[in-house]
Amino acid sequence: MHADAYAARSKLISIGVLLQEIPAIDVNDHDALIAALLPAVRDAGRVEMEHFRKGVAIEQKADRSPVTVADREAEALLLAALSKIAPSVQIVAEEDIAAGAAPGYARRFFLVDALDGTRLFIRGKPEFSINIGFVEDGRASFGLIFLPPSERLFVTRSDGAAYEARLPLSGDDVLPDVSFKKIATRAPDRDALVAFNSRGAGSASAHLLAELRVAEARPLGSAMKFCLIAAGEGDLYARFGETYEWDTAAGQAILEAAGGSVTTLDGEPLTYGNFTRGFLNPYFVAWGRQPLWRSGDETSTSKRGA
Numbered sequence: 001m002h003a004d005a006y007a008a009r010s011k012l013i014s015i016g017v018l019l020q021e022i023p024a025i026d027v028n029d030h031d032a033l034i035a036a037l038l039p040a041v042r043d044a045g046r047v048e049m050e051h052f053r054k055g056v057a058i059e060q061k062a063d064r065s066p067v068t069v070a071d072r073e074a075e076a077l078l079l080a081a082l083s084k085i086a087p088s089v090q091i092v093a094e095e096d097i098a099a100g101a102a103p104g105y106a107r108r109f110f111l112v113d114a115l116d117g118t119r120l121f122i123r124g125k126p127e128f129s130i131n132i133g134f135v136e137d138g139r140a141s142f143g144l145i146f147l148p149p150s151e152r153l154f155v156t157r158s159d160g161a162a163y164e165a166r167l168p169l170s171g172d173d174v175l176p177d178v179s180f181k182k183i184a185t186r187a188p189d190r191d192a193l194v195a196f197n198s199r200g201a202g203s204a205s206a207h208l209l210a211e212l213r214v215a216e217a218r219p220l221g222s223a224m225k226f227c228l229i230a231a232g233e234g235d236l237y238a239r240f241g242e243t244y245e246w247d248t249a250a251g252q253a254i255l256e257a258a259g260g261s262v263t264t265l266d267g268e269p270l271t272y273g274n275f276t277r278g279f280l281n282p283y284f285v286a287w288g289r290q291p292l293w294r295s296g297d298e299t300s301t302s303k304r305g306a
């Protein structure tokens with residue numbers, strides 16, 4: 001985008017202009033996409049916080065994982081907005097898939113997890129997120145993650161960098177001022193590595209953390225783990241367990257834009273579009289910078305500092 005147009009767009013976002021009736025936009029214009037999505041993201045965040053405070057009844061999906069009315073209401077809000085914003089772009093959404101949707105192959109598509117961390121949400125832990133990712137040719141190129149309990153918003157913007165903003169949920173219905181601050185990952189200190197862990201992931205990643213001599217492992221839910229690494233608050237997140245593309249696409253886009261990487265165990269970037277495998281991810285590690293380990297490195301890693 002031309003520099004002046006970029007500045008104008010930035011201003012548009014920073015003064016929080018409400019775009020209720022949004023014309024279809026170019027999804028590669030991240031700033032326009034963010035401005036168009038924010039009202040629905042905020043509405044979804046409000047709905048989730050209301051249910052979170054009151055408590056919700058648990059239902060079981062076909063795969064026996066839990067779902068709540070909050071997941072469904074939030075997803076409906078996001079899908080309604082996205083289908084107006086980008087009517088020609090396919091949307092792959094967690095609860096839609098659970099309800100039997102079987103999207104055909106697409107080169108470009110949105111991935112939506114309206115409530116990532118449902119189990120923790122049910123247990124009253126404020127560690128859930130709203131994830132919206134966009135994939136083109138197998139790569140997660142856009143990410144928006146909102147953490148309703150802390151009102152922290154993380155995005156990739158049109159300049160290719162990652163940003164954080166506060167999106168207040170309280171107040172009147174006018175979208176408040178949202179000002180973005182650029183974020184970047186930190187250089188890892190090999191003697192003080194901080195890892196984030198899913199509580200649902202089991203102990204399969206423990207071996208890697210021991211191998212890397214991680215100083216501190218913090219349990220944390222949802223795609224929040226990617227965001228905290230992107231913001232320089234930790235160094236890695238190893239997931240040797242089941243996740244789906246909607247759990248990781250937005251987080252990977254944000255982390256990569258902040259200077260990090262998300263790799264499979266052989267060190268290749270995690271890719272998207274496994275339409276035939278139900279959007280299941282392989283095991284992966286998210287890193288603040290380049291991978292510190294890949295499969296087969298055991299000997300060299302354990303000899304580090306010897």
Ligand SMILES: Nc1ncnc2c1ncn2[C@@H]1O[C@H](COP(=O)(O)O)[C@@H](OP(=O)(O)O)[C@H]1O
Binds near residue numbers: 200
């Ligand atoms: N046994 C399990 N427990 C928790 N999460 C699981 C799981 N198996 C798969 N997952 C996936 O991991 C996500 C939660 O990750 P985390 O544990 O890092 O919060 C879930 O997203 P949803 O909560 O959106 O279903 C789900 O897709």
Ligand SMILES: [Mg+2]
Binds near residue numbers: 115117246247
């Ligand atoms: Mg999820």
